[in-house]
Amino acid sequence: MARLFGTDGVRGVANQDLTAELALDLSVAAAHVLGEAGAFGHRQPTALVARDPRASGEFLEAAVCAGLASAGVDVMRVGVIPTPAAAYLVNEYRTDLGVMLSASHNPMPDNGIKFFQRGGVKLADDLEDAIEARMEEPWQRPTGERVGRIRTSTDAVKTYIDHLVASLRQDKTLSGLKVVLDCANGASSKTGPTAFREQGADVTAIHASPDGININDACGSTHPEKLQAKVVELGADLGLAFDGDADRCLAVDHEGNIVDGDQVLAILALGLQEDHRLASNTVVATIMSNLGLTLAMKEHDIHVDQTKVGDRYVLESMNANGFSLGGEQSGHVIMSEFATTGDGVLTGLHVAARVARTGKTLKDLASVMKRLPQSLVNVRGVDKLRAGMDPEVNRAVADANQKLGETGRVVLRPSGTEPLVRVMVEAATQKEADKICHDLATIVKQRLAI
Incomplete structure (x- = not known):
């Protein structure tokens, strides 16, 4: 069972x-x-x-x-x-x-x-x-x-907003910054815009009118297209997309480019390192984080500790070792000084503050990390409990890893929240990543079909 x-x-x-x-x-x-x-x-x-x-x-x-x-x-x-x-x-x-x-x-x-x-x-x-x-x-x-x-x-909402605002340590940190927030018609529809405005930002909020039915409906962190267009249309400094319960955050730079959770981690890690607040000079990430994050952090003498997928496992490592920053590519970012779980609005505030304090664009800040080409296929209609147990699937994964060598890797894992198996491949080129990922997904579908 x-x-x-x-x-x-x-x-x-x-x-x-x-x-x-x-x-x-x-x-x-x-x-x-x-x-x-x-x-x-x-x-x-x-x-x-x-x-x-x-x-x-x-x-x-x-x-x-x-x-x-x-x-x-x-x-x-x-x-x-x-x-x-x-x-x-x-x-x-x-x-x-x-x-x-x-x-x-x-x-x-x-x-x-x-x-x-x-x-x-x-x-x-x-x-x-x-x-x-x-x-x-x-x-x-x-x-x-x-x-x-x-x-x-x-008073719950006000208490939480006060906490978010105070995390930036000074008032009106975001003054002069033009920000677009996509609240996914979800739980951040009030807390997000209010916290940013209290910190002095010029805020445009989209998808911030929840009616019980429209949550995550072609909006938020899983559908950032409208946010990208709005940021460019308004000439905003950046945009931030939350999901329905606001425990994750993805960013958009002034040109409309996506800045994912790995890049957000890199930006925050360097800021904390400069402030001498990056505990043990370490960032915690999962096995699904892009290899480019590890390479970028290595250039700045920051260690990346990898865990299983899920912010709970990131937090376990952080608590066990006293680390202060961790997260996932999906935008779950944990700043243990202020939170015990991923917090999208908190993350967005600190990313925006980094833009305001450095005077650099979000695009410039995100360029510290070069993403390796990555391909991801969600294989449905399979018995995810058998992932990792089938000998032919395991052999195909081993062969792919050997072929990729140090220029890439394969991650194959059952989803913890959906009835599917995720196949992720990183390689030196997008063409190679796509081909290997497609071939592996086909084998998984054939071998693990229900």
Whole structure:
């Protein structure tokens, strides 16, 4: 049986895979497991519940709140806020548990449940497994005054925006900067433009009118085309694209060129290094980051520590080793001085601040890293659990790596959030990367077909 939790919580089509019943049962099980792990002490436990603007988040929020309260947990509803805001507020409000309802960059019909434990940190794999195992077990229901109470916070959004603004250490850092923000009709539609304006930026916000249906609909970090055009049209200094729950950020320079998460990491790493704030002179990235990031950082005596894909694994390395910066090519960037998870608006503010402080264009700053040609194919209709186990697939990957030598590499991995296998190839030329990637994807499709 497949594991319920993926690399980023439980995710699926809302009201089909992710039902109100499942959300309630997960919440009850999470309360029990974390309570038994000693997370609650000897008092009435507390939880924070947040969501992105998806319509399905409304009934899932009700189910989660009901489940937690029925398990004896006092619940604070904070409404629509970004995932990193939920993580920050769990720590700021000192709640024992946090629940975020979001499917991040996925289409609107999907939704997901992410849990945070005290301190705003995502749950370790063993705790997620324990929650999944606990869901079918009987339990003693509290009654009377021992049931949880549900209340609504009125200051959560302002508290989070104040935190974002203060992270730049001085007021009006972005004065004179013209910025376009694509909020993906998602959770950053209020927090993003407000934070940038409070720091003095001239802001144009697009796709910032969520209606519960239009989240990630041909906009945001997965569809930056309209942002690219708007930046050029307005003569803006840069553009920033967030996803539905605003835990990732991609940038666009003044010419409309995409600046991806690897380039953003390089820009922030050099800035932190100059300020003597890059812990251990190290950046944490995943195996999917472009090889060009490693080569660029090497030129500046910065080490790149690589992890499995998923910002949770990036964070694990950062916490274990005391590193201050890490992230993914997709735009998840963690600045541990200010956040416990990827934060798109926070990342965007610091990228913009780097532009303002250096007087350089974003294009100039991003040129520190030369991207190796890369090809990526998502192979659907296959058994992703067999990826890495089939001998013919493994042989093809080994042959490709041998052919590429030091000029490239192959990464083949099952997606943690979708039913597919990702095949990624980097090579000296785009033609070579495309051919090898296509050939490998064909073999994967043939060998692992369902």
